[in-house]
Every structure is written in C-alpha cells, then in structure tokens.
Amino acid sequence: MFIVHSDIIVEVPSGTTPNYDQSNPLLKLMNLMERSQLAAEREFYLSEHLQYLFPYHSLTFYGPQGGDAGILEPSLQDNKTDFQKQNVKEFVSTDTVLIRGLVTIGNWTGPFLRVSYRGGPDSHLSTSTNNQLGEKIKLWIKVANIGPIIVPVPYNPRSDRYEVEFWGYPDSDLTTLLDTKGLEALQRGELIVQNALVQGNMHDFNREKLNDLYMINVAPSNSMHPILPLHIELAWADFYEQKWDSQNGANYHYEFNMILRGWDNFLGTGISPNPHGGVGFLEYRNLMSNYGYYSGRNELGRQLNSWNFNAFGTKNHNNNFEPFFAVDYMDLHLLKARCGIGLHRHRDNQEMFLMMEGQGFMVIGDWLKMPQRERCFEIRTLRSGHFAMLKGGNLHALINATDEDISLFMCGGYD
Structure with a gap:
C-alpha cells in the first residue's frame, strides 16, 4: 500500500547535494511569523506564549541520496540513515x-x-x-x-x-x-x-x-x-x-495540539514525602505516562502503518499499536546563534526535543492529512525545562532566533 499524498518528491542526482542556504523553507516560515500582525501593540502580549498555525496546501521534498536517488515513493524509502529524503524543499501556504x-x-x-x-x-x-x-x-x-x-x-x-x-x-x-x-x-x-x-x-x-x-x-x-x-x-x-x-x-x-511538556505543561503534580523510602519531600511533575490514571492516553505509543518499521526493525507487524516510546539514539546538541534544524519529516519514528538552556521556536506539522484537521505548521516557543514530542509522520524543525547558544537534548528514532 502506498502513502496517499499530494506532495512532490524532487529527485536529487546522485553525487550532488541540495543548496539549503537558498530559498530555505524554514526561513520562509519564520518570515511569515515575523510579519504577523496583532490587534494591539506587542507589549500587551506574552511573547513566549504566542502560538501560530500556518496551514499549507502542499509540500515538496528532496529525494534520497546516493544509489537510492530514483526511489521517490515515500513508502519505499527504507534507508533509515539517509536524512536527505526527509528534508522539505518548499511549501505552499x-x-x-x-x-x-x-x-x-x-x-x-x-x-x-x-x-x-x-x-x-x-x-x-x-x-x-x-x-x-x-x-x-x-x-x-x-x-x-x-x-x-x-x-x-x-x-x-x-x-x-x-x-x-x-x-x-x-x-x-x-x-x-x-x-x-x-x-x-x-x-x-x-x-x-x-x-x-x-x-x-x-x-x-x-x-x-x-x-x-x-x-x-x-x-x-x-x-x-x-x-x-x-x-x-x-x-x-x-x-x-x-x-x-x-x-x-x-x-x-x-x-x-503540539505535545509540549515541562514545568508549566504537565499531566499531574504533587508532593511525595520520603520518596522511594528516602527522606524529605519531593515535588513532582508527571509529564507522560503509561501507568495508572494515564494508562489509556497512549501518548507514548504509535499506530503502525504498512510502510512503518516497528521498534524491532521490521514491517511485518500487522499494523499493530506500539504502546511504548522506542529510543534508538540520544544526542546533545548545541545550536549556535541563528542556527536552525531544518523542516523535515520522520516517516516512522517518534522523537523528543528537550530544551536544556535557552529557548527556540519549535515547529511541528503533519506530513499527511489527518482526519480531524488540516495540515498546518504549528509554532511555539520551546523554553528551558520543556520538551516537544513528535509522532511518526510529523514534520518538525527548531530554530535558535537568539544571539546566544542554546543547548538541546534529543532522543528517539531516525526516519
């Protein structure tokens, strides 16, 4: 079964690399945000809490690199470490x-x-x-x-x-x-x-x-x-x-509906005396969970489609539901001033961005049309102590729009 989409996949000749510094779609999206007007002057608004939805008609992706350059159908692009095929070339608002x-x-x-x-x-x-x-x-x-x-x-x-x-x-x-x-x-x-x-x-x-x-x-x-x-x-x-x-x-x-959690965005909170048999008091924030009251929320899981690899690296999964968050890598990233992780998709896996120090603009959107909503880029400020989680099929990006370095912890799975 092929993925139903109306997007364009541009073949990139083997041995060449796209010029990401020219007409970058992330900068185009940031420009749309910067030009947005508000009814009153900006000082009336809490800038860190502004959230944007920019719907789009269609997307253009780069195709795979190397010997896979001619594989343009996304459901068949199975090379997990070929990141070029994830990258967005253009979007139409x-x-x-x-x-x-x-x-x-x-x-x-x-x-x-x-x-x-x-x-x-x-x-x-x-x-x-x-x-x-x-x-x-x-x-x-x-x-x-x-x-x-x-x-x-x-x-x-x-x-x-x-x-x-x-x-x-x-x-x-x-x-x-x-x-x-x-x-x-x-x-x-x-x-x-x-x-x-x-x-x-x-x-x-x-x-x-x-x-x-x-x-x-x-x-x-x-x-x-x-x-x-x-x-x-x-x-x-x-x-x-x-x-x-x-x-x-x-x-x-x-x-x-961006999944964003942290000190201000959590499922539950409380005080725990003698935590796990220790001493004193612990204040906790429950951010995501498969246990107890939250067992039916399924936020950590994902519904597998026919083109997805499951957590064990196979497509032979009968479109089951995985009730857990599989982690294939953990990275620390230091984004220099004005650095942006570009707009790209993950066909299969979930991923988490935890801001450790500083703040940036987090972008998450839908690669495919979802039943309950139009395709949009959703933009929010990701602050230190907060993380954003994306699901398989989500588009995403993050940009450091400040003049200082920001530090980021990331974990999840490729593609």
Missing part, C-alpha cells in the same frame, strides 16, 4: 492563518484567538467573487464546542489580510485600557471581546491550585489549556454570504 496566546491588560491576563484570511486577488474567495471582496468579509467560526457565530472581518492594510482577534476579557472597561492601535482595531471590528468563544484566564493554572490534581480536569474549557488541544472549525464568505470558501460545506478544521 493556504489563505488562512491562526494565532492564539495570552494578552495582559489591566489586572487581567487571559487568552485571545486571531484568525485571518489572505487579501490578495488570487485567494480562493477573491477569485470566486471576481476580485470584488470589498472592505469586509464574513467568518463562520466554532471554537471547541462553542458557537458557531458569524462575524464581519475587516481588511487590515498593514498585513494585506482580513483579520479578526477575539479576546476573552471579562469586563466592560476595555476602551479605557487599550492603546491607540488597539482602540482603532476595536472601532473597526478587528478586535472583538468574545469571552464565550475564547474562555479562561492565566490564573486558572496557578501553582497553588494544582497539587494532587490531574491537569486535564483543571479548567478544561480554557482556550490556552497547557495539555488539551483546541479545535477550531471555520469557513469564510464574502460580506453578503453569496460565495463561500468552506471546502464544499465540510468547513476547515484546525487544531492547536
């Missing part, structure tokens, strides 16, 4: 971008969600209306189980996009607290207070509230929950709702 994070205003810190649509004449919606979209379009949106609602979305000349940003602010004094940019966004409908659609506040997860609790049971409706994914369903229309960009009525399904 869709019209939608989503951003979520935490915003602080007055005494409140809570979640926001920003959704935008490309304003150029070649967007799907613009083409269907003969480039007659005007100053506003419409957004049909459902967040988790809340909604749907339909809202007008104004054009933002700063970004050449139609953009709306929902805040979960609970009070009625927002106009007295906003800066000039935020007030203008509020007046033209780019900034909307919608605390039914975007819920919660940062204090839901204060440390003193979490001892001896399972995180999945704490404020599960919080739109910035550290463990639970946030599912968003949406569709776009012209202002008069005559033309729709909705995947023929199926709508678009997006999800913030």
Whole structure:
C-alpha cells in the first residue's frame, strides 16, 4: 500500500547535494511569523506564549541520496540513515492563518484567538467573487464546542489580510485600557471581546491550585489549556454570504495540539514525602505516562502503518499499536546563534526535543492529512525545562532566533 499524498518528491542526482542556504523553507516560515500582525501593540502580549498555525496546501521534498536517488515513493524509502529524503524543499501556504496566546491588560491576563484570511486577488474567495471582496468579509467560526457565530472581518492594510482577534476579557472597561492601535482595531471590528468563544484566564493554572490534581480536569474549557488541544472549525464568505470558501460545506478544521511538556505543561503534580523510602519531600511533575490514571492516553505509543518499521526493525507487524516510546539514539546538541534544524519529516519514528538552556521556536506539522484537521505548521516557543514530542509522520524543525547558544537534548528514532 502506498502513502496517499499530494506532495512532490524532487529527485536529487546522485553525487550532488541540495543548496539549503537558498530559498530555505524554514526561513520562509519564520518570515511569515515575523510579519504577523496583532490587534494591539506587542507589549500587551506574552511573547513566549504566542502560538501560530500556518496551514499549507502542499509540500515538496528532496529525494534520497546516493544509489537510492530514483526511489521517490515515500513508502519505499527504507534507508533509515539517509536524512536527505526527509528534508522539505518548499511549501505552499493556504489563505488562512491562526494565532492564539495570552494578552495582559489591566489586572487581567487571559487568552485571545486571531484568525485571518489572505487579501490578495488570487485567494480562493477573491477569485470566486471576481476580485470584488470589498472592505469586509464574513467568518463562520466554532471554537471547541462553542458557537458557531458569524462575524464581519475587516481588511487590515498593514498585513494585506482580513483579520479578526477575539479576546476573552471579562469586563466592560476595555476602551479605557487599550492603546491607540488597539482602540482603532476595536472601532473597526478587528478586535472583538468574545469571552464565550475564547474562555479562561492565566490564573486558572496557578501553582497553588494544582497539587494532587490531574491537569486535564483543571479548567478544561480554557482556550490556552497547557495539555488539551483546541479545535477550531471555520469557513469564510464574502460580506453578503453569496460565495463561500468552506471546502464544499465540510468547513476547515484546525487544531492547536503540539505535545509540549515541562514545568508549566504537565499531566499531574504533587508532593511525595520520603520518596522511594528516602527522606524529605519531593515535588513532582508527571509529564507522560503509561501507568495508572494515564494508562489509556497512549501518548507514548504509535499506530503502525504498512510502510512503518516497528521498534524491532521490521514491517511485518500487522499494523499493530506500539504502546511504548522506542529510543534508538540520544544526542546533545548545541545550536549556535541563528542556527536552525531544518523542516523535515520522520516517516516512522517518534522523537523528543528537550530544551536544556535557552529557548527556540519549535515547529511541528503533519506530513499527511489527518482526519480531524488540516495540515498546518504549528509554532511555539520551546523554553528551558520543556520538551516537544513528535509522532511518526510529523514534520518538525527548531530554530535558535537568539544571539546566544542554546543547548538541546534529543532522543528517539531516525526516519
């Protein structure tokens, strides 16, 4: 059985190496992130908590190297140590971008969600209306189980996009607290207070509230929950709702769901006296587990497909489920300033990136279209003491955007 995909695999002649310094897709993705606009000035937002979804139509991969150069079907690329065949050459973005994070205003810190649509004449919606979209379009949106609602979305000349940003602010004094940019966004409908659609506040997860609790049971409706994914369903229309960009009525399904764990993102926490027969007290964070309360979550396991090698190096596995995380290597990496591990896939194995010192931008996405969501690059800040885990089939990358070295521990399996 071959993998069903719409991507392009470019054959690289044996004995040659791609020029990764030219038109690098990781730098293209970082540029998209840097150009993203927010409703108010940046100082209102907690930068380390900003999260981005950049959906894409298609990908272009480099083919294998050496004697395998002509094997372009991914399900047959079985050389585990040939990294060239993993690497992304190019991607084509869709019209939608989503951003979520935490915003602080007055005494409140809570979640926001920003959704935008490309304003150029070649967007799907613009083409269907003969480039007659005007100053506003419409957004049909459902967040988790809340909604749907339909809202007008104004054009933002700063970004050449139609953009709306929902805040979960609970009070009625927002106009007295906003800066000039935020007030203008509020007046033209780019900034909307919608605390039914975007819920919660940062204090839901204060440390003193979490001892001896399972995180999945704490404020599960919080739109910035550290463990639970946030599912968003949406569709776009012209202002008069005559033309729709909705995947023929199926709508678009997006999800913030990167597996990121650490001191602030954990399954459970507590205090253990005399740990394992020792002395004193130990405060613990349970990050991932196959035991006890967590035995059914299967986060450490993977579903095997026909093209996958299992943990024992064979494809003769009857598409079983592996309930464990197999480790074939452990590495320490030192990423110099402005160094980036490029966008690439792992066809088979899981992998973990643990930030030991410093911080970087972690990227995880789907190589194949998943049933519950569109293909997206999800970007989050990976801080020291936190790790990101990717599953087989995930795309991923990490870039050090600082002027200092960062140190990283990695483990998992190749390809």
